[in-house]
Each structure stands twice: as C-alpha cells, then as structure tokens.
Amino acid sequence: MIKLFATDLDGTLLKHGNFIKEEDIAAIHRLQEQNIDFAIATGRMDRDIKKICSEINHDAHRISQNGAFVDSKSNQALLAKTFDAVTSNALHNVISSFSSPFSITTADESYISKKTPELKAMESILYFPLVEGVDFADQYNDAFLPSKFMLLGSEKDIIVLQEKINEQFKDVSETYLSDPRCVDIVPKGVSKALGLRTLAKHLGIDPEEMAVIGDSYNDIPMFEMTPNSFAMSTAPKSVQEKAAHVVDDVHQAIECLTHLVNN
Missing domain, CATH: 3.40.50.1000 (HAD superfamily/HAD-like)
Incomplete structure (x- = not known):
C-alpha cells in the first residue's frame, strides 16, 4: 500500500x-x-x-x-548535511579555477560567481534573487558552510569538469547532473x-x-x-x-x- x-x-x-x-x-x-x-x-x-x-x-x-x-x-x-570548512575551502578554490560560472548554496542563501546574461534571464523565473559575489573562500566556519556547489555551462564542458571534481574529491563529495547544463556537487552520501x-x-x-x-x-x-x-x-x-x-x-x-x- x-x-x-x-x-x-x-x-x-x-x-x-x-x-x-x-x-x-x-x-x-x-x-x-x-x-x-x-x-x-x-x-x-x-x-x-x-x-x-x-x-x-x-x-x-x-x-x-x-x-x-x-x-x-x-x-x-x-x-x-554540509561540507566542513576545510573541504569547503578546497572545493571553492578548485571550482573557481574553472572558467565556468558557479554558485554556492548554504541553508539560507544562494551565491553566484557572476550574473551572466543567461543567468539574469534565468533569475527572472526564480522565486528568490541570486546574490552576486563568491569571494569568501577563506571565510568558511561552523556558522557558514555550503551544502551545495553548482557548475554551470554547456553539457560537454561541465561533464569534463564533473569528472575532474569526482577524481579530486571522490571521498567527500557526490556529483549529479541536475540539468543538462548544471552539475551539483554535494557532501558524500x-x-x-x-x-x-x-x-x-x-x-x-x-x-x-x-x-x-x-x-x-x-x-x-x-x-x-x-x-x-x-x-x-x-x-x-x-x-x-x-x-x-x-x-x-x-x-x-x-x-x-x-x-x-x-x-
């Protein structure tokens, strides 16, 4: 039943x-x-x-x-479940080295590296606005931890980036294609x-x-x-x-x- x-x-x-x-x-x-x-x-x-x-x-x-x-x-x-501060810092630095836009989500807010024209168009259908700016790699602490990183781009490019993330952080993270143009990176499990x-x-x-x-x-x-x-x-x-x-x-x-x- x-x-x-x-x-x-x-x-x-x-x-x-x-x-x-x-x-x-x-x-x-x-x-x-x-x-x-x-x-x-x-x-x-x-x-x-x-x-x-x-x-x-x-x-x-x-x-x-x-x-x-x-x-x-x-x-x-x-x-x-969130990433710990050390893992958050390491993931942030690796992801920010890619040319693709990325976002960081905590329990309460969603931050975006750059509001591209495409993202601005997408933002128009979101219930809440994105916060532009992710220059806080060294600020993670017990009161400010990400639950998700998201890479954005063409399917071909983000799959390559997904494979790199999987290789480097396989012990602490999971990755999913939540959309053909989005890879979600979440804590292991x-x-x-x-x-x-x-x-x-x-x-x-x-x-x-x-x-x-x-x-x-x-x-x-x-x-x-x-x-x-x-x-x-x-x-x-x-x-x-x-x-x-x-x-x-x-x-x-x-x-x-x-x-x-x-x-």
Whole structure:
C-alpha cells in the first residue's frame, strides 16, 4: 500500500516559468482522500518549497538541495548535511579555477560567481534573487558552510569538469547532473534517496510504501529505492529506463496510484 508520494519540482511538477498545472494541484489534494502523504524532493532550497506549498495550498514534507536537508511538514528538522570548512575551502578554490560560472548554496542563501546574461534571464523565473559575489573562500566556519556547489555551462564542458571534481574529491563529495547544463556537487552520501530514507524512518514507513516521480539524473537514486517510480516522458531516455513507469504529468502518476489503492 502506498503511504507517501514524493515529486521532483523543475521539469516535473514545476513547468517552465514556474507554472504548475491545475490538474496536478487537484491530484495532489486528492492524495489526502487516499491517506497518502505528500513530499517534495528537489535540488532547490527549502524556501522555494515553502513558496510552492503556499501556491498550491498544500503542506509537504520537504527534501531540499538533493537531500542535504530534510524537514517534516510540521517543520521538524530531520537532516542537515554540509561540507566542513576545510573541504569547503578546497572545493571553492578548485571550482573557481574553472572558467565556468558557479554558485554556492548554504541553508539560507544562494551565491553566484557572476550574473551572466543567461543567468539574469534565468533569475527572472526564480522565486528568490541570486546574490552576486563568491569571494569568501577563506571565510568558511561552523556558522557558514555550503551544502551545495553548482557548475554551470554547456553539457560537454561541465561533464569534463564533473569528472575532474569526482577524481579530486571522490571521498567527500557526490556529483549529479541536475540539468543538462548544471552539475551539483554535494557532501558524500547526499541524495534524494538519503532524504527519503530519513523521512521514511521518521514516518515509520518502508521504501516499498513510497511512490516517486522525477525527470533528471539526480532523481535516479530515489527511483532505485522503490518499485513505485515514475519518470516524466520529457526525461532523457537513460533516466526513463531507471523508472518503473513513464508518464506525461504528475496527475497521471497519482491517478495510477489511486487505481492501485482501490484495487
């Protein structure tokens, strides 16, 4: 029996321009009728999830920054993982040596190395503005630690940079393509699957009692932890192949779950 439904945001629930289909919102509200809990698992920050919950008028358990932070819908902090100060300094210096723009995210803010015209255009659809300036490599301390670094650029270039980061920091970091033009660098062990396992333990449910949906490479870890996985039809084929089902929209996945519950 399904007890939790977790959705990715960008490219899944959240369409281009921060648009959410009314059919998807209605389907999320119907989950409650089936006693199915709701969670959002995303690379975005917790403040973005809260904003979306307000827009759809529905609370959610919140897995943010690809699983670095987990908060219950009652705002109980369940997990917070960041890089330590030494690792943060080393990663910062290596990443800043590349020519590609990069960003640094803490629990509360997102900093960008340079607001290029492309990033300024992207910023127009963000819920919160980026803070320009990342000249603080030597300022990391217990009160100021990053949870994610992100490299931006062409897919060909950032994959090469991703391989270099993996080689140099394989013992302390994980990397994911969260978008064809974005590589996320997070603390070792962090993934949406870690976030969901943490949430499942809190809720007292098993992975088999979860259903998940997503569209990108950073969603694969959560696909692999439950047989009830859905990939968006817009996802890369290699991502679709990791899911049990492929659908066009979130509401289609929820309708499928409702059919399973009723039969």
